Amino acid sequence: MxxxxxxxxxxxxxxxxxxxxxxxxxxxxxxxxxxxxxxxxxxxxxxxxxxxxxxxxxxxxxxxxxxxxxxxxxxxxxxxxxxxxxxTRRPDDGIPWPFRRALQFNEELGRDFFKTTRLAPTFAPAQAAAIPRVNGAIGMEDEFDPKEWRLNVEGLADEEAPEKELTLAHIKSLPRVEMVTELKCIEGWSMIVRWGGARLSDFIAKYPPATRSGDAPDVRRKPEDLPGFVGMATPDGGYYVGLDMESALHPQTLLCYEMNGKPLTPEHGAPLRLAIPVKYGTKSIKRIGVIRFSDRRPADYWAEQGYDYYSGH
Amino acid sequence: MKRLEKKHPLAIRWFHWINFPVLMVMIWSGLLIYWANDVYGVRIGSRSLFQFFPDAFYKKFNLESRLAEGMAWHFLFMWIFAINGLLYVIYTAVSGEWRHLLPNRNTLREAWQVVLHDLRIRRQPLPRRKFNGAQQIAYTSVIVMGLGSLLTGLAIYKPIQFAWLTAFLNGGVLGVTGYNAARFLHFWLTVGYCLFFLIHVAQVARAGWNNFRAMITGYEVVQVEGDAPQPTRTAKASGDAVSPATPEAGAA
Structure with a gap:
């Protein structure tokens, strides 16, 4: 040679x-x-x-x-x-650790050099899929009564806050936002969807987590004092995702209760799901039961099976 | 009489032989990824001629349900593929090797002669140069394809950061637009590599051992005219356009 x-x-x-x-x-x-x-x-x-x-x-x-x-x-x-x-290296969440390190290296490079607040392209409502594809029901197999549904929030600034258990009315009282973005599935297909709901950043501002410093939280001006992660899980804990706070505060990250102008259907994650266009579709968890603020990286269903945790676009 | 002649610089041999297994890994891991949404095929009107790929193909090569693994390999080896390719381009530009590789105004005509020659239609010998017109087109195209894979890959990998790339594809490729177009092109470029590989290997096999060995040792044994021993002289390492070369040198 x-x-x-x-x-x-x-x-x-x-x-x-x-x-x-x-x-x-x-x-x-x-x-x-x-x-x-x-x-x-x-x-x-x-x-x-x-x-x-x-x-x-x-x-x-x-x-x-x-x-x-x-x-x-x-x-x-x-x-x-x-x-x-x-x-033959020791597996780290489903893949040999050198691959995990490579994914983490790529994540760090992306977070250091890309503008993570960049907006996802938006489309005209007419371009949205009339019948959005249903993909995956992990964590939604149990009997479920939407009327009984409550959103549990953990890690709030005020541990005694009555807001620890929220209803859909609480979410709907936040400014309603509609956006038409493309959902990119990790499998390789994509679909333009018309979402309706509240910004997760508005939710976090209204129900702020305990800060790192212990000071009063200021989501808009001091986001670096917030805990590093937001974890979400289905009521039965069968499906769960972890998000970095930066992506959670992205203006296009929605707590979504409408699709194509109508209330979410059960298979699309009623009553409340996440729509996060800056990540693969795997992070857009359906039927959110719990939101946890934490400085420790929350578990992530697919990341445990060899996928990239960050999955940022 | 025979003489040794330098053909391929050491750097180019390394780039070539590193690229070979790395591209194989990229194609293999790409198949692991593609399996998860295998939508492409060749259709005429509504009739499907060929679907990429039949289930038996995935089974045979154990490509099923390995999406995470495929992505892990793809996102590690993409670095080696890109860096090796970039170094190759820089090296050819700086060393002057590009003169042998880039097509010029005679290339098309010559490439056609090569095709006729290879199909045994034209009997005249091929031009005695390091790379003939057909090779110049092939070796330059495959670099352009590599750049295409890199750009479409980025558009798929970071579709928001590289939204401008995706937007560029909104003009549409065969009726496919945006993100889908990036994925579509990325796939067909890979089909292109496979075709390139088949033709390349066939041509190398045809050109023979001396030619193949030159890609490993850097040297070729050439037959020079006249048997009168000449005084010691230096042979140009890069193989000038005017320097004598074996007829086989033209083929691969």
């Missing part, structure tokens, strides 16, 4: 070629002495003994080949070794 010493030297270094010249020089026997490199010679030139006999040329080539193919074998061996190493 390569000349000798290529590990120590840059690929197009002249000294790499000297190794060849040396090899070919000795291969040519004693009769022909290769001339010294020209002073002005670009360093990709090598000395080749033009007077060598055919047999000598073939011998030189064999020597070169042996060396290069040995390097090739080392490279192939390293490749296979690397592959074996990768797939």
């Amino acid at each position: 390569s000349e000798e010493r290529n590990e120590e030297q840059p690929p197009h270094d002249a000294s790499g070629n000297d190794a060849i010249a040396e090899a070919t020089g000795t291969a040519g026997g004693t009769e022909h002495v290769a001339s010294a490199p020209r002073e002005d010679a670009p360093h990709t030139e090598i000395n080749i003994d033009a007077a060598a006999s055919d047999a000598e040329v073939e011998a030189q080539m064999r020597r070169l080949s042996r060396r290069s193919f040995l390097w090739g074998a080392v490279a192939v061996g390293t490749g296979f070794g690397g592959w074996r190493w990768l797939v």
